Amino acid sequence: MKKNNIVLVGGGSTWTPGILKAMTTHLEEFALNKVVLYDIDEDRQEVIGEFAKILFKEEAPDVEVVYTTDKNIAYTDVDFVFCQMRTGGFNMREKDEKTPLSLGVIGQETCGAGGFAYGLRSIRDMVEMVKEVRRLSPEAWILNYTNPAAIVALALDKIFPEEERILNICDQPVNLLRSYSKLINHDVNDLEPVYFGLNHFGWFTNIFDETGKDRAPELKEIITTGGFKPVDAEQRDQSWLETYAVVKDMLIDFPDYLPNTYLQYYLYPEYKLSQLNPEKTRTDEVREGREKKVFEECRRIVANGTARDSKVVHNDAHGDMMVEVAASIANNLRKTFVVIVKNNGIISNLPNDSMVEVAASLGANGPAPYAVGEIGTFYKGLIENQYAFEKLTVEAYIEESYGKALQALTLNRTIVDAKKARQVLDALIKDNKEYWPELR
Numbered sequence: 356m357k358k359n360n361i362v363l364v365g366g367g368s369t370w371t372p373g374i375l376k377a378m379t380t381h382l383e384e385f386a387l388n389k390v391v392l393y394d395i396d397e398d399r400q401e402v403i404g405e406f407a408k409i410l411f412k413e414e415a416p417d418v419e420v421v422y423t424t425d426k427n428i429a430y431t432d433v434d435f436v437f438c439q440m441r442t443g444g445f446n447m448r449e450k451d452e453k454t455p456l457s458l459g460v461i462g463q464e465t466c467g468a469g470g471f472a473y474g475l476r477s478i479r480d481m482v483e484m485v486k487e488v489r490r491l492s493p494e495a496w497i498l499n500y501t502n503p504a505a506i507v508a509l510a511l512d513k514i515f516p517e518e519e520r521i522l523n524i525c526d527q528p529v530n531l532l533r534s535y536s537k538l539i540n541h542d543v544n545d546l547e548p549v550y551f552g553l554n555h556f557g558w559f560t561n562i563f564d565e566t567g568k569d570r571a572p573e574l575k576e577i578i579t580t581g582g583f584k585p586v587d588a589e590q591r592d593q594s595w596l597e598t599y600a601v602v603k604d605m606l607i608d609f610p611d612y613l614p615n616t617y618l619q620y621y622l623y624p625e626y627k628l629s630q631l632n633p634e635k636t637r638t639d640e641v642r643e644g645r646e647k648k649v650f651e652e653c654r655r656i657v658a659n660g661t662a663r664d665s666k667v668v669h670n671d672a673h674g675d676m677m678v679e680v681a682a683s684i685a686n687n688l689r690k691t692f693v694v695i696v697k698n699n700g701i702i703s704n705l706p707n708d709s710m711v712e713v714a715a716s717l718g719a720n721g722p723a724p725y726a727v728g729e730i731g732t733f734y735k736g737l738i739e740n741q742y743a744f745e746k747l748t749v750e751a752y753i754e755e756s757y758g759k760a761l762q763a764l765t766l767n768r769t770i771v772d773a774k775k776a777r778q779v780l781d782a783l784i785k786d787n788k789e790y791w792p793e794l795r
């Protein structure tokens with residue numbers, strides 16, 4: 356089996372230790388030669404990089420580990436790029452959440468006005484990353500997790516139309532699958548999903564088990580009667596537990612399919628607004644929780660010189676999936692994953708150029724998506740509205756257009772009112788001066 360060189364972009368991310376750990380537990384499936392961690396923040400990178408050196412010395416001593424803030428080192432001779440950067444860091448995420456909330460609309464990392472603001476920031480750095488990777492490693496696969504993945508995927512598809520080796524992925528479908536598998540006490544690897552939508556905006560229509568039986572009806576019954584919790588509920592902050600609980604409400608109102616949790620912001624914007632606190636948002640929870648824990652634990656491990664008693668990994672789903680996706684491509688395993696791909700008729704009554712999230716067989720030639728066919732009017736209407744928002748957001752970036760940005764925000768179901776959209780846009784322009792193109 357070929358040994359791969361990988362670079363993790365956003366090497367100082369809170370998710371990096373979990374991904375590194377997953378790499379050490381999947382070596383038989385995904386062989387490694389070299390792991391490079393790359394970040395623009397030297398301090399964050401050093402803490403996680405030193406942890407990485409200890410972890411690999413103990414678990415996989417043949418693998419070379421390098422950490423750097425030098426793009427030339429990072430992107431040379433790479434087989435797989437795992438990308439998970441956060442342009443502007445948690446300081447800007449906080450503004451994405453708090454500024455819209457202070458103006459009376461949903462403020463969230465990837466949805467509504469917050470997702471719009473983050474999207475306009477991410478596109479710039481993601482485009483630069485793709486160009487640099489292609490300069491130094493023309494054949495590398497770029498596996499992207501950077502959010503908002505829907506907007507990033509659309510922008511990269513528009514800016515690099517010839518690219519065949521960029522794949523955008525979200526771990527929420529697999530996390531939901533793991534949560535369903537717990538409810539029916541079934542091995543998640545024996546469940547085959549049928550899924551359609553856009554990123555953070557989709558539904559599971561079927562969950563087939565190994566006998567071919569669709570377990571979705573049973574799951575819907577369990578959730579509508581007993582509620583829904585994430586598989587790793589004991590490790591989750593309150594806001595995630597509240598998010599999963601809303602799945603029950605969505606199923607009672609719209610019982611056709613199992614919804615992605617993120618639909619809560621679009622289906623119940625008024626209710627969610629009443630629950631969110633503009634003074635204390637998810638960013639505060641992450642800073643006081645995951646970020647603090649990960650960095651403290653990595654520092655402790657470095658001081659002790661061993662990661663054997665490490666508690667740094669709090670949820671395996673994210674890291675496992677990233678490595679399994681790469682393994683499926685590297686070794687042509689053709690396993691099924693829910694991924695983001697260009698529609699091109701997969702959902703026959705949606706635009707061909709939308710970037711949809713669907714199940715696909717993943718092999719050496721990339722994703723081979725399974726056909727979905729026609730979707731019902733309600734879902735088509737919701738998705739087309741959201742897709743128009745995403746498309747106008749990308750066009751606003753490329754054309755530096757204030758008008759398109761205003762149209763995008765006005766279309767978003769979490770905003771709707773055009774005067775409100777203008778107010779929010781003007782506030783976000785002030786917040787994002789350093790990051791956005793000047794919109795005219």
Ligand SMILES: NC(=O)c1ccc[n+]([C@@H]2O[C@H](COP(=O)([O-])OP(=O)(O)OC[C@H]3O[C@@H](n4cnc5c(N)ncnc54)[C@H](O)[C@@H]3O)[C@@H](O)[C@H]2O)c1
Nearest residue numbers: 365367368369370395396439440441480500501502525526
């Ligand atoms: N697709 C998914 O389902 C999924 C799941 C989890 C996290 N994410 C995404 O992963 C990313 C990381 O999340 P996090 O909470 O760990 O954030 P984080 O801020 O802890 O980590 C991001 C890191 O990226 C670095 N960075 C910023 N700009 C960069 C650039 N241009 N080049 C290289 N590095 C850069 C930062 O310095 C930081 O260390 C975010 O985009 C988040 O939304 C996606």
Ligand SMILES: O=P(O)(O)OC[C@H]1O[C@H](O[C@H]2[C@H](O)[C@@H](O)[C@@H](O)O[C@@H]2CO)[C@H](O)[C@@H](O)[C@@H]1O
Nearest residue numbers: 464465502525526527528530637641670672673
């Ligand atoms: O608010 P955060 O930073 O904790 O999370 C935001 C991300 O939420 C989803 O990711 C889940 C992930 O699906 C699950 O595997 C587990 O690791 O928890 C994460 C949330 O804590 C979402 O899919 C991502 O796109 C978000 O960035």
Ligand SMILES: [Mn+2]
Nearest residue numbers: 504525526527
């Ligand atoms: Mn996601």
